[in-house]
Amino acid sequence: MKNIGSYVIVILAICSLAFYSFTTEEISIAENYNSTKGLALNYNAVNDSIDLNHAEALNTEITNAFSPNLGKTYVGFKEALGFKESRGNYFTVNTLGYLGKYQFGKETLKIIGIHNPVQFLKNPGLQEKAFLANAERNKWILRRDIKNYVGKRINGVLITESGILAAAHLSGPGNVKKYLRSNGAVGFSDAYGTTIRYYLKKFSGYDTSFIQPNQKAKVKKA
Known part of the structure; x- marks a missing residue:
């Protein structure tokens, strides 16, 4: 009986050592798997404050990928333009001081009746009103050019009313007039x-018939 008891003790001891060795190895493997030692952890995070508004090299149809699918409506037009200008961020200021979702300059804001850029930046509703007022003013200034050039091709691009209004938002209506009337010879590029x-x-x-030409378009006070 003593011999049998001794054998049992020895067997149990061997099993315990084997179990301990196996468990220790599993823990070691898990630690090595989860360890960051030796890994290159440096990475470049995307900085949302970096201005991406007017980089033509980024012609990747970002708008179609990320903005709501609103089709070719007026809302689709302004949202696509706002996304291109600022990724739809009402509260951003770019490196040149342009403000908000649609990246307005302070002088343009004054023309449509907004004289407090700080309050403008804090007020999304005011920014939407400003976009419409500015588009109405631009449509009045460019009314003859819209009539004369829509449907034609200049430098391989079909001219549409929404394209003209978007270009006017980018460069001002005067530069769009020069471009169209010179058949694309007098160009413009921003900073x-x-x-x-x-x-x-x-x-x-886009369907921009909602925008009515208005020489004296102003943002109405709430």
Whole structure:
């Protein structure tokens, strides 16, 4: 009986050592698997404050990928343009001081009746009103050019009313007039390299009939 008892003790001891060894190995493997030792952990995070508004090299149809699918309506037009300008961020200011979702300059804001840029930046509703008022003013200034050039092709791009209004938002209506009336010979590019031609093409074919031409368009006070 003593011999049998001794054998049992020895067997149990061997099993315990084997179990301990196996468990220790599993823990070691798990630790090595989850360890960051030796890994290259440096990475470049995307900085949302980086201005991407007018970089023509980024012609990747970002709007179609990320903005709501609103079709070719007026709402689709303004949302696509707002996404291109600022990724739809009402509270951003770019490196040149342009403000909000639609990247307005302070002088343009004054023309449509907004004289407090700080309050403008804090107020999404005011920014939407400003976009419409500015588009109405631009449509009045460019009314003859819209009549004369829509349906024609300039530098390979079909001219549409929405493309003209988008280009006017980018460069001002005066530069769009020069471009159209010179048949594309007198170009324009902003500080980030975006051209009138690019906006004419990118924002082509939206229904902007909702925008009424208005020489004296102003943002009405709430």
